[in-house]
Amino acid sequence: MAISLLKRLVRSLAVLLVVTFATFCLMFGNGPGIARAVLGMNARDADVQRKVVTLGLDQPLLVQYGKWLGSLFHGDLGASFFTGQSVTDALSTRVPVTLALVLITLALTVVLSVLFGVTAAVKGGWVDRVLQFLSVLGTAVPAFIIAIALVFTLAVAWRALPATGYVSPDISLSGWVKSLTLPVLALLVGSVAGAAAQFRTAVLDTLGRDFVRTLRARGISERHIIFRHVLRNSAGPGLTVLSLTTFGLLGGAVFIEQVFALPGMGQLANQAAQTNDVPMVMGTVLVTTVIVLIVNFLGDLTATLLNPKARTR
Amino acid sequence: MTAGPAAEATLTQPPARRRVIVQLLRNPQGALCLAFLLLVVVVAATSPWLAPTGPTTTQLSASNAPPFTGGHLLGGDSAGRDILSRLMWGSRQTVMACLIILGVSVVVGVASGLVAGFYRGRFETAAGFASDVVMALPGIVLLIALYALTGPNIPVAMTVFGLLIAPTYYRLVRNVVLGVRNELYVDAARVAGLADLRIVGRHVLWAVRAPVIIQSSFVLAAGIGIEAGVSFLGLGDPATASWGTVLQNSFDGIYNNRWGVLWPALAISLTILALILLGNALSDVLQSSARSRTLTPRARRAALAAAQQEDAGRRSAPAGSPDDIVLSVRALRIAYPSADGEIREVVHGVDLDVRRGEIHGLVGESGSGKSQIAFATLGILPREALILGGSVLLDGEDLLADESKMRAARGRRIAYVPQEPMSNLDPSFTIGKQLSYGLRAVTSLDAGEAREQLVGLLDRVGIKDPERVMELYPHEISGGMAQRVLICGAVASGADLIVADEPTTALDVTVQAEVLELLRELSRDRGLAMILVTHNLGVVADLCSTVSVMKEGHIVERADVETIFEAPQQAYTQELLSSSRSVELMEI
Numbered sequence: 001m002a003i004s005l006l007k008r009l010v011r012s013l014a015v016l017l018v019v020t021f022a023t024f025c026l027m028f029g030n031g032p033g034i035a036r037a038v039l040g041m042n043a044r045d046a047d048v049q050r051k052v053v054t055l056g057l058d059q060p061l062l063v064q065y066g067k068w069l070g071s072l073f074h075g076d077l078g079a080s081f082f083t084g085q086s087v088t089d090a091l092s093t094r095v096p097v098t099l100a101l102v103l104i105t106l107a108l109t110v111v112l113s114v115l116f117g118v119t120a121a122v123k124g125g126w127v128d129r130v131l132q133f134l135s136v137l138g139t140a141v142p143a144f145i146i147a148i149a150l151v152f153t154l155a156v157a158w159r160a161l162p163a164t165g166y167v168s169p170d171i172s173l174s175g176w177v178k179s180l181t182l183p184v185l186a187l188l189v190g191s192v193a194g195a196a197a198q199f200r201t202a203v204l205d206t207l208g209r210d211f212v213r214t215l216r217a218r219g220i221s222e223r224h225i226i227f228r229h230v231l232r233n234s235a236g237p238g239l240t241v242l243s244l245t246t247f248g249l250l251g252g253a254v255f256i257e258q259v260f261a262l263p264g265m266g267q268l269a270n271q272a273a274q275t276n277d278v279p280m281v282m283g284t285v286l287v288t289t290v291i292v293l294i295v296n297f298l299g300d301l302t303a304t305l306l307n308p309k310a311r312t313r
Numbered sequence: 314m315t316a317g318p319a320a321e322a323t324l325t326q327p328p329a330r331r332r333v334i335v336q337l338l339r340n341p342q343g344a345l346c347l348a349f350l351l352l353v354v355v356v357a358a359t360s361p362w363l364a365p366t367g368p369t370t371t372q373l374s375a376s377n378a379p380p381f382t383g384g385h386l387l388g389g390d391s392a393g394r395d396i397l398s399r400l401m402w403g404s405r406q407t408v409m410a411c412l413i414i415l416g417v418s419v420v421v422g423v424a425s426g427l428v429a430g431f432y433r434g435r436f437e438t439a440a441g442f443a444s445d446v447v448m449a450l451p452g453i454v455l456l457i458a459l460y461a462l463t464g465p466n467i468p469v470a471m472t473v474f475g476l477l478i479a480p481t482y483y484r485l486v487r488n489v490v491l492g493v494r495n496e497l498y499v500d501a502a503r504v505a506g507l508a509d510l511r512i513v514g515r516h517v518l519w520a521v522r523a524p525v526i527i528q529s530s531f532v533l534a535a536g537i538g539i540e541a542g543v544s545f546l547g548l549g550d551p552a553t554a555s556w557g558t559v560l561q562n563s564f565d566g567i568y569n570n571r572w573g574v575l576w577p578a579l580a581i582s583l584t585i586l587a588l589i590l591l592g593n594a595l596s597d598v599l600q601s602s603a604r605s606r607t608l609t610p611r612a613r614r615a616a617l618a619a620a621q622q623e624d625a626g627r628r629s630a631p632a633g634s635p636d637d638i639v640l641s642v643r644a645l646r647i648a649y650p651s652a653d654g655e656i657r658e659v660v661h662g663v664d665l666d667v668r669r670g671e672i673h674g675l676v677g678e679s680g681s682g683k684s685q686i687a688f689a690t691l692g693i694l695p696r697e698a699l700i701l702g703g704s705v706l707l708d709g710e711d712l713l714a715d716e717s718k719m720r721a722a723r724g725r726r727i728a729y730v731p732q733e734p735m736s737n738l739d740p741s742f743t744i745g746k747q748l749s750y751g752l753r754a755v756t757s758l759d760a761g762e763a764r765e766q767l768v769g770l771l772d773r774v775g776i777k778d779p780e781r782v783m784e785l786y787p788h789e790i791s792g793g794m795a796q797r798v799l800i801c802g803a804v805a806s807g808a809d810l811i812v813a814d815e816p817t818t819a820l821d822v823t824v825q826a827e828v829l830e831l832l833r834e835l836s837r838d839r840g841l842a843m844i845l846v847t848h849n850l851g852v853v854a855d856l857c858s859t860v861s862v863m864k865e866g867h868i869v870e871r872a873d874v875e876t877i878f879e880a881p882q883q884a885y886t887q888e889l890l891s892s893s894r895s896v897e898l899m900e901i
Contacts, residue, residue: 142542220754254453
């Protein structure tokens with residue numbers, strides 16, 4: 001088991017290197033272009049040339065990438081081309097906002113989608129039909145449209161909650177909760193709808209397996225069959241659903257941060273990309289990839305721990 | 314054998330496959346979605362002529378105009394542009410994005426999936442790794458990063474999105490091809506000397522087309538969301554209208570014209586909804602397998618009422634005297650709803666009596682309904698099954714009439730030995746745990762007592778070192794041991810009647826003999842009655858005292874075992890006997 005986990009870890013690191021190198025080449029491949037973007041379109045060629053050298057963009061890509069990796073180990077991701085702010089500093093204030101948004105939504109998604117998914121699968125009949133219908137509706141409307149609808153009804157029309165902006169928990173905990181309520185709600189609709197539908201399928205698959213019939217035939221109550229046996233055996237596919245949900249939430253957060261003006265990582269990436277601030281963009285790509293890989297790894301680890309076949313090998 | 318009703322339904326499938334499009338149009342959901350999507354495409358194609366104004370035409374009268382005013386049906390945005398016109402022009406970008414995404418992802422994903430599945434080898438390994446890497450990419454962040462490189466360029470962004478989503482096709486197609494590849498017809502084609510490419514073209518492409526079409530509709534739904542989202546973030550070309558940019562502009566001006574956001578939001582959501590529903594409808598039409606569906610409660614009641622009416626005229630043999638008869642099945646009718654909404658009866662009014670200590674063989678071909686009877690006596694039929702009528706009397710009490718009586722009897726008085734030992738143990742719990750859960754559900758034993766009793770019983774059913782086996786997981790024991798464990802689980806609670814569904818079919822021949830011997834001993838020692846469902850007449854001759862022969866949901870002959878083997882009355886029984894003899898000869 002330890003060996004297979006170690007293999008996965010090595011594989012994750014390889015993926016990280018491939019992704020960052022590919023992004024790095026794309027981003028830094030056009031040195032003069034970057035320098036011109038930094039200096040403005042009317043900059044003279046000589047100035048552009050000088051800027052290329054000061055930014056270190058004249059060196060071979062591999063060398064640049066090596067330097068970037070090297071300073072990465074010292075926790076240094078370079079500085080913004082424009083404000084000169086250190087990328088790690090910028091990320092350290094941005095990442096917690098996005099993580100809070102994603103993790104709170106994820107926790108609520110787990111509770112609600114398991115509840116709805118299991119109910120739909122076990123109850124069947126009209127409960128199942130209604131939940132399935134709502135699930136299609138929920139997946140059809142993109143998170144940013146739900147966000148706009150929430151802003152429109154709750155914030156603009158009723159003025160019940162703050163429409164946009166972010167309050168740090170250090171300043172006011174209740175303000176923080178309020179500022180995150182609508183964003184979490186907006187992300188939650190789609191993720192619960194998607195995850196519940198997949199949990200439903202997973203539970204139905206397990207319910208259709210032979211051993212469930214045999215357990216029933218032994219006189220075990222339906223409640224015990226569902227909560228002890230079916231849920232336990234649906235956990236594996238359920239974990240896959242959850243890691244996919246997390247990726248979906250990370251992507252959705254980018255739009256949600258835009259709608260609610262939350263100072264998260266997605267907003268940073270968007271601003272940096274629109275201003276051609278390459279080190280900043282690189283930093284956000286790195287952090288997102290690392291988060292995705294960690295989630296994948298944790299998912300694999302939990303799946304291994306849950307599966308007696310993998311665990312006892 | 315739940316295959317029973319399914320197999321029957323397959324036979325009654327319409328012989329000629331109707332054209333998919335015709336079926337889709339007959340499905341109201343599919344027709345509606347197709348019509349809506351067609352409308353979007355037509356608007357996109359004709360917007361230069363149809364749209365009231367150009368995409369960037371500004372008029373003072375339209376500035377923040379509310380809907381339905383001054384010739385601006387959906388109102389205007391803060392820059393004075395007509396929202397309806399911009400949405401009509403924007404649909405061009407939506408359709409273009411769809412074409413690019415579909416083109417790139419289908420070509421890359423399907424081609425690599427075909428090659429990987431068909432030739433395997435190194436290409437498959439490489440493609441697998443590439444697909445894993447791409448799936449691990451933070452898609453939307455990459456699309457944003459791309460902006461820094463290309464500027465506002467939706468076609469490039471959509472090409473990249475197509476590449477990012479291509480692995481979903483790759484995985485789908487590769488898996489389908491791997492399945493098809495091993496099937497006989499591809500082998501036969503290869504032997505016939507057809508070139509590889511033509512094999513791929515003719516057989517494999519045919520097999521992957523349905524899943525690819527269904528998948529495409531979900532991919533497009535995701536693609537439209539991404540295209541709108543990217544434009545909404547402001548990464549689109551401000552000079553071209555798109556639904557996402559209209560949404561963004563209207564959102565920026567939400568305090569001046571609150572209705573402006575409604576129209577682009579509706580356009581985006583409804584199109585995505587139409588694609589998802591179309592995908593669901595397509596998978597209903599293209600993959601409408603023989604799988605039966607659960608009926609709505611109303612259809613269920615109607616079917617039961619109709620069956621009761623039919624039954625009113627029929628007479629069934631009176632139930633046997635309760636003294637020596639443990640189980641008495643009367644006029645039992647079981648049916649399944651089929652995919653086309655009809656109700657197919659698989660057991661047509663069956664009577665069956667089992668006496669104390671009797672081992673009653675229930676024989677017949679697969680699909681003859683014998684397993685259905687077994688499940689019905691235990692109340693463990695699948696949810697979609699319909700019991701149209703009849704009774705299951707255990708010591709004179711009707712279990713079908715009273716769900717609580719059935720629950721009380723199940724596991725306590727009637728026990729079940731399944732067919733396939735490995736799949737009938739819960740893989741996530743140790744043998745000891747799952748046996749103990751079952752035993753403690755029907756007795757008042759505490760954990761220690763249950764364990765002690767089970768260890769003794771495991772020893773009795775011939776498992777060596779039962780203490781250790783209690784701690785093992787199902788995947789750590791052999792099939793023969795698993796079947797002994799399941800028999801132990803069935804007899805542990807001291808039931809009067811065991812229903813054994815093909816208990817030896819999945820086992821090796823030597824193990825088969827041992828398990829049959831065990832069943833015989835248990836029946837003798839404990840005075841157990843047993844219903845033995847099997848298609849193997851050798852097993853019947855070995856173990857049973859009486860036999861019922863089933864054919865197409867009827868019991869065609871019933872007699873003691875000597876009579877059946879020496880003087881079978883029915884032509885079908887004779888046929889069954891002679892075919893089983895010829896099988897035995899071949900095996901020798």
